[in-house]
Amino acid sequence: MAEIESIAHSGIEGPDSRSLETFYEQIFGATRVETVSGSYEGNRGGNPHPCGVIGDYLYVMFPDRSDTALPPEDQLRGGIDRDVRHAFMVTRDRFPEFVERLQREEVPFEGPVTHPEKGPLGQSVYFKDTGGNFFEVCWRRDEDVEYAPVPVSQG
Amino acid sequence: MTKASTHPPLPLGEAGRRPAGPRTGEGWRPNEPAPVQVQRLSGIVLEAADLAATRAFYEPIFTHHSGTWEQSANRLLFSTPTESVEFVRHARPRTYQGGGYHQAYRVPAAKLKQLAQSYASAGSALEWWREDHPDERVPSPYLEDPSGNRVQLVASDQNGRLIDHVAVEVYEFDYCEYLWVTTLGGNVQYYHGWRREDQIEAKQWASGDDPCAPWTRKDNPSYRDFLIVDPVTGEERPARFAGEVGAERPSGPPKVPRPNGQVFYTYGDSRLALISATRVWQEQPEEIVKSTPRLVFDVAQDADAVAEALAPTPIPWEREGNTIYVRDADGNFAELRSPSPSGRGQG
Numbered sequence: 001m002a003e004i005e006s007i008a009h010s011g012i013e014g015p016d017s018r019s020l021e022t023f024y025e026q027i028f029g030a031t032r033v034e035t036v037s038g039s040y041e042g043n044r045g046g047n048p049h050p051c052g053v054i055g056d057y058l059y060v061m062f063p064d065r066s067d068t069a070l071p072p073e074d075q076l077r078g079g080i081d082r083d084v085r086h087a088f089m090v091t092r093d094r095f096p097e098f099v100e101r102l103q104r105e106e107v108p109f110e111g112p113v114t115h116p117e118k119g120p121l122g123q124s125v126y127f128k129d130t131g132g133n134f135f136e137v138c139w140r141r142d143e144d145v146e147y148a149p150v151p152v153s154q155g
Numbered sequence: 156m157t158k159a160s161t162h163p164p165l166p167l168g169e170a171g172r173r174p175a176g177p178r179t180g181e182g183w184r185p186n187e188p189a190p191v192q193v194q195r196l197s198g199i200v201l202e203a204a205d206l207a208a209t210r211a212f213y214e215p216i217f218t219h220h221s222g223t224w225e226q227s228a229n230r231l232l233f234s235t236p237t238e239s240v241e242f243v244r245h246a247r248p249r250t251y252q253g254g255g256y257h258q259a260y261r262v263p264a265a266k267l268k269q270l271a272q273s274y275a276s277a278g279s280a281l282e283w284w285r286e287d288h289p290d291e292r293v294p295s296p297y298l299e300d301p302s303g304n305r306v307q308l309v310a311s312d313q314n315g316r317l318i319d320h321v322a323v324e325v326y327e328f329d330y331c332e333y334l335w336v337t338t339l340g341g342n343v344q345y346y347h348g349w350r351r352e353d354q355i356e357a358k359q360w361a362s363g364d365d366p367c368a369p370w371t372r373k374d375n376p377s378y379r380d381f382l383i384v385d386p387v388t389g390e391e392r393p394a395r396f397a398g399e400v401g402a403e404r405p406s407g408p409p410k411v412p413r414p415n416g417q418v419f420y421t422y423g424d425s426r427l428a429l430i431s432a433t434r435v436w437q438e439q440p441e442e443i444v445k446s447t448p449r450l451v452f453d454v455a456q457d458a459d460a461v462a463e464a465l466a467p468t469p470i471p472w473e474r475e476g477n478t479i480y481v482r483d484a485d486g487n488f489a490e491l492r493s494p495s496p497s498g499r500g501q502g
Contacts, residue, residue: 018349035328036416036431047375048348048416048431063351 007057010086013064014131020061021050023129026105028088030054054088070132076110077126078134085126087136092122095139099125117141189340190464191454191491196425198239198451199258199321200490201304202248206231208301209242215270216260216308220317238317243447250303251324255370255415255430256448257297257305259319264310271296271308284368287347288419288428294366304448320419321450322428323487324370324436328418330484331429334470339452339491341420341427347371348416348431361412370433375413381405422452438486444473445480449488458493 014020024030033051037060051060071078079085090098095112102109102125111125115138124138203209210224210231222235231242240258250256262270274296275281283294291309298306309319325331335341347353359365360372382391383402397404416431427450439446454461458477465472465479472481477493 015351016349018346032329035332048414050349063349063354065351065354067351 009058009060011060011062012129012131012133013062013066013068014129014133015064015070016130017049017061017063019130020133021052024052024054024059027101027107027129028054033058057088064131071128071134076108076128076134077136078128079136083134085134085136087124087138089138089140089143091143092139095123095137098137102127189336189338190468191339191461192456193339193341193422193491194453194455195423196318196321196427196450197237197453197492198241199318200241200243200447200449200451201258201302202245202250202447203231203242203300203302203304204244204246204248205301206242206244212300213240215273216262216306217317219262219266222317235317239451240317245447248302248304249448250305251436252299252303252305254433254436255322255324255368255417257307257322259307259309259321260317261309261311261313261319264312267296267308267310271298274298284366286368287353287371287414287417288345288426297368316424318425320426320428322417322430323450324430324432325483325485325487326432327484328416328429328431331487332418333468334481334483334489335420335427335429338465338468338470339422339489341422344419344421344426346416346418348414353414357412357414361410370430371415371417373413373415373433374410380411432485436486441471444471444482444488445475445490446482446488449480449490451490451492454491454493456493461491461493 012020018035021032021035025032030052031054033053035048035050037047037049037051049060049062051058053059071083077085079087099109099112107127109125109127112123113126114123115121120140120142122139122141124136126134126136128134206226206229210226213233214224217233217240220235222233222238225232225234229244231244233240271281271283279298282297284297285292285294295310296308298308300306307319311319336343356365357372360367361374379391381394383394383397383400383405384390385392385396385400386402387400392400392402394405396402415433418429420427420429456464458474458479461479462472462474465481470481470483472479474480479491479493481489481491483489
Protein backbone atom coordinates (compact mmCIF):
# COMPACT_ATOMS: atom_id res chain seq x y z
CA MET A 1 0.00 0.00 0.00
CA ALA A 2 1.31 3.38 -0.92
CA GLU A 3 1.89 5.49 2.13
CA ILE A 4 2.81 8.65 0.32
CA GLU A 5 -0.20 10.86 -0.24
CA SER A 6 0.98 13.45 -2.73
CA ILE A 7 3.69 15.90 -3.58
CA ALA A 8 3.93 18.20 -0.59
CA HIS A 9 6.02 20.93 -2.12
CA SER A 10 8.99 21.66 -4.34
CA GLY A 11 12.19 23.51 -3.61
CA ILE A 12 13.16 25.65 -6.57
CA GLU A 13 16.46 27.40 -7.05
CA GLY A 14 17.60 30.25 -9.22
CA PRO A 15 20.22 32.97 -9.24
CA ASP A 16 17.65 35.38 -7.78
CA SER A 17 14.93 33.86 -5.63
CA ARG A 18 12.94 37.07 -5.31
CA SER A 19 12.83 37.32 -9.07
CA LEU A 20 11.40 33.78 -9.15
CA GLU A 21 8.74 34.86 -6.68
CA THR A 22 7.57 37.73 -8.83
CA PHE A 23 7.70 35.60 -11.98
CA TYR A 24 5.32 33.01 -10.53
CA GLU A 25 2.96 35.72 -9.35
CA GLN A 26 3.04 37.49 -12.67
CA ILE A 27 2.80 34.45 -14.94
CA PHE A 28 0.95 31.83 -12.91
CA GLY A 29 -1.08 34.16 -10.71
CA ALA A 30 0.59 32.60 -7.68
CA THR A 31 -0.29 33.67 -4.17
CA ARG A 32 2.56 34.86 -2.02
CA VAL A 33 2.98 33.11 1.30
CA GLU A 34 6.09 34.94 2.40
CA THR A 35 9.11 36.71 0.92
CA VAL A 36 11.29 36.14 3.97
CA SER A 37 11.02 32.86 5.79
CA GLY A 38 10.37 33.21 9.47
CA SER A 39 10.18 29.43 9.76
CA TYR A 40 13.92 29.03 9.66
CA GLU A 41 14.63 32.31 11.33
CA GLY A 42 17.98 32.46 13.02
CA ASN A 43 18.92 34.67 15.87
CA ARG A 44 19.44 37.53 13.44
CA GLY A 45 16.86 38.03 10.75
CA GLY A 46 14.62 35.79 8.72
CA ASN A 47 16.07 33.91 5.79
CA PRO A 48 15.47 35.50 2.43
CA HIS A 49 13.93 32.52 0.74
CA PRO A 50 10.35 33.07 -0.40
CA CYS A 51 7.41 30.70 -0.47
CA GLY A 52 4.31 30.74 -2.67
CA VAL A 53 1.30 28.73 -3.79
CA ILE A 54 -0.03 28.03 -7.27
CA GLY A 55 -3.44 26.44 -6.83
CA ASP A 56 -2.69 23.82 -4.18
CA TYR A 57 0.95 23.49 -5.19
CA LEU A 58 3.34 24.85 -2.58
CA TYR A 59 6.87 25.79 -3.48
CA VAL A 60 9.81 27.41 -1.75
CA MET A 61 12.57 29.32 -3.51
CA PHE A 62 16.25 29.52 -2.73
CA PRO A 63 19.15 31.42 -4.21
CA ASP A 64 21.21 28.82 -6.04
CA ARG A 65 24.61 28.64 -4.37
CA SER A 66 26.01 25.83 -6.47
CA ASP A 67 26.98 28.08 -9.36
CA THR A 68 25.21 25.72 -11.72
CA ALA A 69 25.24 26.95 -15.29
CA LEU A 70 21.88 28.04 -16.60
CA PRO A 71 20.53 26.22 -19.65
CA PRO A 72 21.25 27.79 -23.03
CA GLU A 73 19.14 30.86 -23.65
CA ASP A 74 17.42 29.31 -26.64
CA GLN A 75 16.47 26.13 -24.79
CA LEU A 76 12.88 26.59 -23.67
CA ARG A 77 11.89 22.98 -23.16
CA GLY A 78 13.39 20.87 -20.39
CA GLY A 79 12.63 17.70 -18.53
CA ILE A 80 14.47 15.76 -21.17
CA ASP A 81 18.11 15.56 -20.18
CA ARG A 82 18.17 14.97 -16.40
CA ASP A 83 16.67 18.39 -15.79
CA VAL A 84 13.25 18.86 -14.23
CA ARG A 85 10.10 20.26 -15.77
CA HIS A 86 7.06 21.22 -13.72
CA ALA A 87 3.82 20.93 -15.68
CA PHE A 88 0.60 22.71 -14.77
CA MET A 89 -2.80 22.17 -16.29
CA VAL A 90 -5.37 24.73 -17.32
CA THR A 91 -8.73 24.11 -18.92
CA ARG A 92 -8.89 23.99 -22.68
CA ASP A 93 -10.93 27.20 -22.63
CA ARG A 94 -8.29 29.06 -20.66
CA PHE A 95 -5.31 27.76 -22.54
CA PRO A 96 -5.30 30.53 -25.21
CA GLU A 97 -5.56 33.10 -22.44
CA PHE A 98 -2.42 31.71 -20.83
CA VAL A 99 -0.55 31.78 -24.14
CA GLU A 100 -1.58 35.42 -24.55
CA ARG A 101 -0.22 36.15 -21.10
CA LEU A 102 3.16 34.72 -22.01
CA GLN A 103 3.19 36.91 -25.11
CA ARG A 104 2.09 40.01 -23.21
CA GLU A 105 4.74 39.51 -20.53
CA GLU A 106 7.35 38.78 -23.18
CA VAL A 107 8.20 35.33 -21.85
CA PRO A 108 9.80 33.28 -24.63
CA PHE A 109 8.00 29.98 -25.09
CA GLU A 110 7.88 26.96 -27.39
CA GLY A 111 4.52 25.89 -28.75
CA PRO A 112 1.68 25.48 -28.52
CA VAL A 113 2.57 21.93 -29.35
CA THR A 114 -0.40 19.70 -30.26
CA HIS A 115 -0.12 16.21 -28.82
CA PRO A 116 -1.39 12.97 -30.44
CA GLU A 117 -5.14 12.81 -30.61
CA LYS A 118 -5.35 9.52 -28.70
CA GLY A 119 -3.18 10.71 -25.84
CA PRO A 120 -4.19 12.41 -22.62
CA LEU A 121 -2.73 15.82 -23.45
CA GLY A 122 -4.21 18.31 -25.85
CA GLN A 123 -1.68 21.08 -26.22
CA SER A 124 1.30 22.37 -24.29
CA VAL A 125 3.55 25.40 -24.15
CA TYR A 126 7.08 25.18 -22.75
CA PHE A 127 9.07 27.99 -21.15
CA LYS A 128 11.54 28.86 -18.39
CA ASP A 129 11.32 31.01 -15.30
CA THR A 130 13.89 33.69 -14.52
CA GLY A 131 16.09 31.07 -12.88
CA GLY A 132 16.25 28.74 -15.86
CA ASN A 133 13.77 26.21 -14.40
CA PHE A 134 11.57 24.56 -17.01
CA PHE A 135 7.78 24.69 -17.03
CA GLU A 136 4.96 23.40 -19.13
CA VAL A 137 1.34 24.48 -19.18
CA CYS A 138 -1.10 22.17 -20.91
CA TRP A 139 -4.73 21.24 -21.28
CA ARG A 140 -5.88 17.64 -21.09
CA ARG A 141 -8.19 15.90 -23.51
CA ASP A 142 -9.76 14.03 -20.60
CA GLU A 143 -10.49 17.17 -18.60
CA ASP A 144 -14.22 16.41 -18.60
CA VAL A 145 -13.81 12.90 -17.21
CA GLU A 146 -15.12 12.64 -13.70
CA TYR A 147 -13.14 10.49 -11.34
CA ALA A 148 -14.62 9.01 -8.20
CA PRO A 149 -12.87 10.49 -5.21
CA VAL A 150 -10.96 7.91 -3.21
CA PRO A 151 -9.89 8.73 0.30
CA VAL A 152 -6.14 8.44 0.24
CA SER A 153 -6.00 6.69 3.58
CA GLN A 154 -8.14 3.88 2.11
CA GLY A 155 -6.49 3.67 -1.25
CA MET B 156 42.20 47.51 7.19
CA THR B 157 38.98 48.44 5.48
CA LYS B 158 38.46 48.55 1.78
CA ALA B 159 35.69 49.08 -0.70
CA SER B 160 33.96 45.99 -1.97
CA THR B 161 35.17 44.75 -5.30
CA HIS B 162 31.75 43.34 -5.99
CA PRO B 163 30.39 45.12 -9.06
CA PRO B 164 27.23 47.11 -8.55
CA LEU B 165 24.23 45.01 -9.40
CA PRO B 166 21.60 46.29 -11.77
CA LEU B 167 18.67 47.97 -10.17
CA GLY B 168 15.65 45.79 -10.59
CA GLU B 169 11.91 45.99 -10.75
CA ALA B 170 11.71 49.76 -10.62
CA GLY B 171 8.18 50.81 -11.32
CA ARG B 172 6.69 47.48 -10.42
CA ARG B 173 4.77 46.80 -7.30
CA PRO B 174 4.02 43.44 -5.77
CA ALA B 175 0.48 42.67 -4.77
CA GLY B 176 -0.68 43.04 -1.21
CA PRO B 177 0.02 40.24 1.19
CA ARG B 178 -1.79 36.99 0.62
CA THR B 179 -4.34 38.58 -1.68
CA GLY B 180 -3.99 35.96 -4.36
CA GLU B 181 -4.60 38.64 -6.92
CA GLY B 182 -1.17 38.41 -8.48
CA TRP B 183 0.82 41.28 -9.80
CA ARG B 184 -0.65 44.55 -10.91
CA PRO B 185 2.31 46.29 -12.46
CA ASN B 186 2.29 50.04 -12.80
CA GLU B 187 -1.08 50.49 -11.19
CA PRO B 188 -1.06 53.81 -9.32
CA ALA B 189 -0.88 53.55 -5.55
CA PRO B 190 -3.95 54.81 -3.68
CA VAL B 191 -1.84 57.32 -1.71
CA GLN B 192 0.25 59.57 -3.90
CA VAL B 193 3.48 60.00 -1.96
CA GLN B 194 5.84 62.56 -3.42
CA ARG B 195 8.86 62.02 -1.22
CA LEU B 196 10.19 61.08 2.17
CA SER B 197 10.61 64.59 3.52
CA GLY B 198 11.32 64.24 7.21
CA ILE B 199 12.00 62.21 10.32
CA VAL B 200 10.77 62.57 13.87
CA LEU B 201 13.18 61.02 16.36
CA GLU B 202 13.41 60.77 20.12
CA ALA B 203 16.17 62.38 22.17
CA ALA B 204 16.96 62.63 25.86
CA ASP B 205 18.81 65.94 25.86
CA LEU B 206 17.76 68.45 23.23
CA ALA B 207 20.68 70.81 23.79
CA ALA B 208 23.19 68.02 23.39
CA THR B 209 21.29 66.80 20.36
CA ARG B 210 21.45 70.19 18.70
CA ALA B 211 25.16 70.47 19.44
CA PHE B 212 25.69 67.07 17.83
CA TYR B 213 23.74 67.74 14.64
CA GLU B 214 24.72 71.35 13.99
CA PRO B 215 28.04 70.51 12.27
CA ILE B 216 26.17 68.12 9.95
CA PHE B 217 23.16 70.28 9.19
CA THR B 218 25.16 73.48 8.80
CA HIS B 219 25.83 72.50 5.21
CA HIS B 220 22.14 72.94 4.42
CA SER B 221 20.07 76.11 4.45
CA GLY B 222 17.66 75.70 7.28
CA THR B 223 16.51 76.99 10.65
CA TRP B 224 16.43 75.60 14.16
CA GLU B 225 13.46 75.89 16.48
CA GLN B 226 13.63 74.68 20.04
CA SER B 227 11.14 74.45 22.88
CA ALA B 228 11.17 72.53 26.14
CA ASN B 229 10.17 69.24 24.55
CA ARG B 230 10.90 69.66 20.88
CA LEU B 231 13.81 70.49 18.62
CA LEU B 232 13.25 71.03 14.92
CA PHE B 233 15.61 71.63 12.04
CA SER B 234 13.81 72.48 8.85
CA THR B 235 14.87 73.37 5.34
CA PRO B 236 12.37 74.61 2.76
CA THR B 237 11.62 71.00 1.80
CA GLU B 238 12.71 68.72 4.66
CA SER B 239 12.64 68.49 8.42
CA VAL B 240 14.35 66.58 11.20
CA GLU B 241 12.57 66.79 14.50
CA PHE B 242 13.55 65.52 17.94
CA VAL B 243 11.00 64.92 20.64
CA ARG B 244 12.27 64.77 24.21
CA HIS B 245 11.96 61.41 25.95
CA ALA B 246 13.68 60.39 29.15
CA ARG B 247 14.39 56.96 27.65
CA PRO B 248 14.48 57.51 23.90
CA ARG B 249 13.60 54.68 21.55
CA THR B 250 16.59 54.58 19.22
CA TYR B 251 16.91 50.88 18.41
CA GLN B 252 20.57 50.95 19.34
CA GLY B 253 22.64 48.23 17.77
CA GLY B 254 20.15 47.45 15.03
CA GLY B 255 19.84 48.42 11.40
CA TYR B 256 17.76 51.53 12.01
CA HIS B 257 19.65 54.57 10.80
CA GLN B 258 19.26 57.97 9.24
CA ALA B 259 21.66 59.09 6.50
CA TYR B 260 22.39 62.77 5.96
CA ARG B 261 24.24 64.31 3.07
CA VAL B 262 27.35 66.37 3.62
CA PRO B 263 29.74 67.86 1.05
CA ALA B 264 32.14 65.19 -0.19
CA ALA B 265 35.18 67.36 0.46
CA LYS B 266 34.27 67.73 4.14
CA LEU B 267 33.22 64.19 4.91
CA LYS B 268 36.44 62.78 6.37
CA GLN B 269 37.29 65.87 8.35
CA LEU B 270 33.78 66.07 9.74
CA ALA B 271 33.75 62.41 10.73
CA GLN B 272 37.14 62.71 12.35
CA SER B 273 36.01 65.73 14.35
CA TYR B 274 33.35 63.56 16.00
CA ALA B 275 35.90 60.86 16.75
CA SER B 276 38.23 63.45 18.26
CA ALA B 277 35.38 64.64 20.44
CA GLY B 278 34.88 61.14 21.77
CA SER B 279 32.13 59.79 19.55
CA ALA B 280 32.38 56.20 18.40
CA LEU B 281 33.08 56.32 14.68
CA GLU B 282 32.74 53.35 12.34
CA TRP B 283 33.42 53.13 8.62
CA TRP B 284 31.09 50.62 7.07
CA ARG B 285 29.65 49.92 3.68
CA GLU B 286 26.18 48.73 2.79
CA ASP B 287 24.74 46.73 -0.09
CA HIS B 288 22.78 49.30 -2.06
CA PRO B 289 24.74 50.08 -5.25
CA ASP B 290 25.22 53.68 -4.07
CA GLU B 291 26.65 52.59 -0.71
CA ARG B 292 29.35 50.11 -1.55
CA VAL B 293 32.17 52.40 -0.50
CA PRO B 294 32.59 52.70 3.29
CA SER B 295 31.11 55.79 4.87
CA PRO B 296 31.15 57.05 8.47
CA TYR B 297 28.55 56.03 11.04
CA LEU B 298 28.05 57.72 14.38
CA GLU B 299 25.59 57.60 17.23
CA ASP B 300 23.97 60.78 18.44
CA PRO B 301 23.88 61.44 22.20
CA SER B 302 20.65 59.45 22.52
CA GLY B 303 21.82 56.49 20.45
CA ASN B 304 20.20 57.25 17.09
CA ARG B 305 22.50 55.89 14.41
CA VAL B 306 23.64 58.50 11.93
CA GLN B 307 25.30 57.85 8.58
CA LEU B 308 27.12 60.62 6.76
CA VAL B 309 26.85 60.37 2.98
CA ALA B 310 29.26 62.22 0.73
CA SER B 311 27.27 64.15 -1.78
CA ASP B 312 27.73 67.33 -3.70
CA GLN B 313 24.06 67.33 -4.55
CA ASN B 314 23.21 69.33 -1.51
CA GLY B 315 19.63 69.89 -2.47
CA ARG B 316 18.61 67.16 -0.05
CA LEU B 317 19.53 66.82 3.60
CA ILE B 318 18.16 63.31 4.15
CA ASP B 319 19.81 60.79 1.85
CA HIS B 320 17.83 57.81 3.10
CA VAL B 321 16.34 56.21 6.18
CA ALA B 322 16.39 52.54 7.20
CA VAL B 323 13.98 50.73 9.51
CA GLU B 324 13.71 47.10 10.51
CA VAL B 325 10.80 44.77 9.80
CA TYR B 326 9.99 41.13 10.45
CA GLU B 327 7.32 40.47 7.83
CA PHE B 328 8.25 42.12 4.56
CA ASP B 329 5.01 41.20 2.86
CA TYR B 330 2.72 42.72 5.44
CA CYS B 331 4.90 45.80 5.77
CA GLU B 332 5.13 46.21 2.01
CA TYR B 333 1.36 46.47 2.00
CA LEU B 334 1.86 49.90 3.55
CA TRP B 335 5.16 51.02 2.06
CA VAL B 336 4.65 49.66 -1.46
CA THR B 337 1.08 48.73 -2.24
CA THR B 338 -0.48 51.70 -0.46
CA LEU B 339 2.18 54.41 -0.50
CA GLY B 340 3.61 53.48 -3.88
CA GLY B 341 7.26 52.88 -3.06
CA ASN B 342 9.15 51.46 -6.01
CA VAL B 343 11.46 48.54 -5.36
CA GLN B 344 14.77 49.98 -6.51
CA TYR B 345 17.10 47.24 -5.30
CA TYR B 346 17.06 44.24 -3.00
CA HIS B 347 19.81 42.25 -1.39
CA GLY B 348 19.97 38.76 0.07
CA TRP B 349 17.84 36.88 -2.43
CA ARG B 350 20.54 36.44 -5.07
CA ARG B 351 23.25 33.87 -5.54
CA GLU B 352 25.82 36.69 -5.67
CA ASP B 353 24.61 37.99 -2.33
CA GLN B 354 25.12 34.61 -0.70
CA ILE B 355 28.62 34.24 -2.12
CA GLU B 356 29.55 37.80 -1.22
CA ALA B 357 28.59 37.22 2.42
CA LYS B 358 31.52 34.84 2.78
CA GLN B 359 33.88 37.79 2.47
CA TRP B 360 32.43 39.14 5.65
CA ALA B 361 33.22 35.93 7.53
CA SER B 362 36.83 36.20 6.46
CA GLY B 363 36.99 39.66 8.03
CA ASP B 364 37.78 41.24 4.72
CA ASP B 365 34.58 43.14 4.14
CA PRO B 366 33.66 46.23 6.18
CA CYS B 367 29.94 45.78 5.68
CA ALA B 368 27.56 47.22 8.23
CA PRO B 369 26.64 44.70 10.92
CA TRP B 370 22.94 44.60 10.03
CA THR B 371 23.70 43.56 6.46
CA ARG B 372 25.10 40.15 7.40
CA LYS B 373 24.34 37.40 9.84
CA ASP B 374 26.01 34.34 11.21
CA ASN B 375 23.15 31.98 10.84
CA PRO B 376 23.89 28.25 10.71
CA SER B 377 21.07 25.88 9.85
CA TYR B 378 20.64 22.51 11.56
CA ARG B 379 22.61 20.82 8.78
CA ASP B 380 25.67 22.87 9.63
CA PHE B 381 25.90 21.05 12.96
CA LEU B 382 26.09 17.54 11.50
CA ILE B 383 29.20 15.38 11.83
CA VAL B 384 30.34 12.76 9.35
CA ASP B 385 30.60 9.12 10.41
CA PRO B 386 34.24 8.26 9.47
CA VAL B 387 33.30 4.69 8.53
CA THR B 388 30.07 5.05 6.60
CA GLY B 389 30.36 8.66 5.50
CA GLU B 390 26.86 9.18 6.82
CA GLU B 391 25.96 12.56 8.28
CA ARG B 392 24.81 12.34 11.89
CA PRO B 393 23.82 14.83 14.58
CA ALA B 394 26.81 16.00 16.62
CA ARG B 395 25.67 14.10 19.72
CA PHE B 396 26.76 10.88 18.00
CA ALA B 397 30.34 12.11 17.59
CA GLY B 398 31.68 9.99 20.47
CA GLU B 399 29.77 6.90 19.43
CA VAL B 400 31.07 6.86 15.86
CA GLY B 401 34.54 8.18 16.70
CA ALA B 402 34.18 11.47 14.89
CA GLU B 403 35.59 14.72 16.14
CA ARG B 404 33.03 16.76 17.99
CA PRO B 405 32.63 20.34 16.73
CA SER B 406 34.49 22.74 18.99
CA GLY B 407 31.69 25.29 18.81
CA PRO B 408 28.94 26.65 16.64
CA PRO B 409 30.04 26.93 13.02
CA LYS B 410 30.24 30.34 11.44
CA VAL B 411 27.88 30.38 8.49
CA PRO B 412 27.73 33.80 6.91
CA ARG B 413 24.59 34.82 5.11
CA PRO B 414 23.31 38.12 3.80
CA ASN B 415 20.55 39.78 5.76
CA GLY B 416 17.55 40.65 3.60
CA GLN B 417 17.22 44.31 2.66
CA VAL B 418 14.89 46.03 0.22
CA PHE B 419 15.27 49.62 -0.95
CA TYR B 420 12.30 51.68 -2.12
CA THR B 421 12.17 55.07 -3.79
CA TYR B 422 9.59 57.78 -3.35
CA GLY B 423 10.40 60.46 -5.88
CA ASP B 424 14.05 61.32 -5.23
CA SER B 425 14.07 59.89 -1.70
CA ARG B 426 14.80 56.40 -0.43
CA LEU B 427 13.62 54.11 2.34
CA ALA B 428 15.26 50.80 3.27
CA LEU B 429 13.56 47.92 5.03
CA ILE B 430 16.00 45.65 6.84
CA SER B 431 15.13 42.15 8.01
CA ALA B 432 14.98 42.59 11.77
CA THR B 433 18.28 41.90 13.46
CA ARG B 434 16.72 41.21 16.84
CA VAL B 435 13.38 41.25 18.59
CA TRP B 436 12.34 44.82 19.35
CA GLN B 437 9.52 45.55 21.76
CA GLU B 438 6.67 47.01 19.74
CA GLN B 439 4.51 49.76 21.07
CA PRO B 440 0.92 48.78 21.94
CA GLU B 441 -1.01 48.01 18.79
CA GLU B 442 -3.64 50.70 19.37
CA ILE B 443 -0.97 53.40 19.11
CA VAL B 444 -0.85 54.88 15.63
CA LYS B 445 0.78 58.25 16.20
CA SER B 446 4.16 57.82 17.79
CA THR B 447 7.88 58.19 17.39
CA PRO B 448 10.26 57.52 15.83
CA ARG B 449 8.41 58.12 12.57
CA LEU B 450 8.93 58.96 8.96
CA VAL B 451 7.34 61.96 7.30
CA PHE B 452 6.05 61.80 3.73
CA ASP B 453 4.73 64.60 1.55
CA VAL B 454 1.67 63.48 -0.35
CA ALA B 455 0.04 65.10 -3.35
CA GLN B 456 -3.57 64.54 -2.33
CA ASP B 457 -5.51 66.46 0.28
CA ALA B 458 -6.15 64.68 3.55
CA ASP B 459 -9.75 63.80 2.63
CA ALA B 460 -8.49 61.87 -0.38
CA VAL B 461 -5.81 60.13 1.68
CA ALA B 462 -8.38 59.14 4.29
CA GLU B 463 -10.63 57.80 1.56
CA ALA B 464 -7.75 55.80 0.11
CA LEU B 465 -6.87 54.28 3.49
CA ALA B 466 -10.41 53.51 4.60
CA PRO B 467 -10.77 50.20 2.71
CA THR B 468 -7.32 48.96 3.78
CA PRO B 469 -6.39 47.14 6.98
CA ILE B 470 -3.81 49.85 7.74
CA PRO B 471 -4.40 51.58 11.09
CA TRP B 472 -4.53 55.36 10.71
CA GLU B 473 -5.70 58.47 12.42
CA ARG B 474 -6.05 62.04 11.29
CA GLU B 475 -5.18 65.42 12.71
CA GLY B 476 -6.14 68.17 10.31
CA ASN B 477 -4.29 67.68 7.07
CA THR B 478 -1.90 65.10 8.51
CA ILE B 479 -2.64 61.40 8.67
CA TYR B 480 -0.65 59.03 10.85
CA VAL B 481 -0.13 55.39 9.92
CA ARG B 482 1.68 52.38 11.28
CA ASP B 483 3.08 49.35 9.51
CA ALA B 484 2.49 45.76 10.57
CA ASP B 485 5.72 45.66 12.55
CA GLY B 486 5.25 48.87 14.50
CA ASN B 487 7.05 51.45 12.37
CA PHE B 488 5.28 54.80 12.23
CA ALA B 489 4.81 57.42 9.54
CA GLU B 490 2.89 60.59 8.92
CA LEU B 491 1.43 61.66 5.62
CA ARG B 492 1.39 65.41 5.17
CA SER B 493 -1.12 66.79 2.70
CA PRO B 494 -0.49 70.12 1.06
CA SER B 495 -3.67 71.94 1.94
CA PRO B 496 -5.74 72.28 5.11
CA SER B 497 -8.94 70.32 5.14
CA GLY B 498 -11.64 69.20 7.53
CA ARG B 499 -10.98 67.25 10.69
CA GLY B 500 -11.84 63.61 11.11
CA GLN B 501 -10.78 60.42 12.70
CA GLY B 502 -10.02 57.12 11.13
